[in-house]
Amino acid sequence: MDTENVHCCGSFSERANLDKWIERLQSTGMKLTAPRQAILEYLHNQSHPITNREIYNGISNDCDLASVYRSISLFIKIGFVQQFDFGDGIARFELVEPGSHSHHHHIICNVCSKVIELDHCFPDSLSETIAKHTGFTQITHKLEFFGLCSNCK
Amino acid sequence: MDTENVHCCGSFSERANLDKWIERLQSTGMKLTAPRQAILEYLHNQSHPITNREIYNGISNDCDLASVYRSISLFIKIGFVQQFDFGDGIARFELVEPGSHSHHHHIICNVCSKVIELDHCFPDSLSETIAKHTGFTQITHKLEFFGLCSNCK
């Protein structure tokens, strides 16, 4: 198993991976502050979208809640983080490498809220059909699946 | 043009259509109150999802805002209304005939918020693939499209 591809704390490659995000942040001209490092590290250890409050609780007294919100907004603006909506009115966020895996969806259990990351999506032809039909351009979409997980069924 | 299929106030067929919803409400055992009739009528005249506040403003002093929220919750529970999320943190609601058109999506302009109702969706095979891959059952999905409308492009 390649440790590069799993989210486990403490391995050398994970640390190097986190350092890449920190370098990337510095290269944008933004300041490298303690709260931003803590949030980046916490995000990096997650494998599913998490809420601002979860980040706040996860890094405890390292940072104010308002600063978590502000940092997350910044990370979204510079393309580090993507926002997802699981339908409960609480925004969730995930660190995404630019390019490759950035576009993806989730399936959420209606009972226990278990989340599985999905690679599946519909073909681009659907968006193209909708573009022709509506006259819209630059079409994107938000898509999340819901259901009963194997434990809850 | 068939007046049965458009949302225009005052035609006989539209009135009959609204009456069906009122009968349906009575048949559930729920009380037929003035606020519920006003909300039902207002929803019925719309062709896109609308917010609780839009309903409240649309029926003005016929009903309190909290009662709009409570009525909409009821309508969702009994299957009259579906909730949609356009990504701005404000819930939107639409009256949907049971069965046929109940499952559908929208495309929303990122600039002017123009909405177009869509019949398009991806094939069930995608949900089935995801079911096999994740072990989830009873899979549903939320899907909305975004882009630039022909006016804003």
Next chain:
DNA sequence: TTTTAATTGCGAATGCTTTGTAATATGCAT
């Protein structure tokens, strides 16, 4: 080290939504 502007912490405010409660209106039985 000094400077300077970005960033933070803290509190307050915002906006959508929910809830408690006494008053009211509906549907039903009389």
Next chain:
DNA sequence: ATGCATATTACAAAGCATTCGCAATTAAAA
């Protein structure tokens, strides 16, 4: 039609995620 039982309402207050104002702090450049 009248009275009754209770579902529903109006109103006010609270809840909760999120945003904002501002003085104090801090990172990065000079």
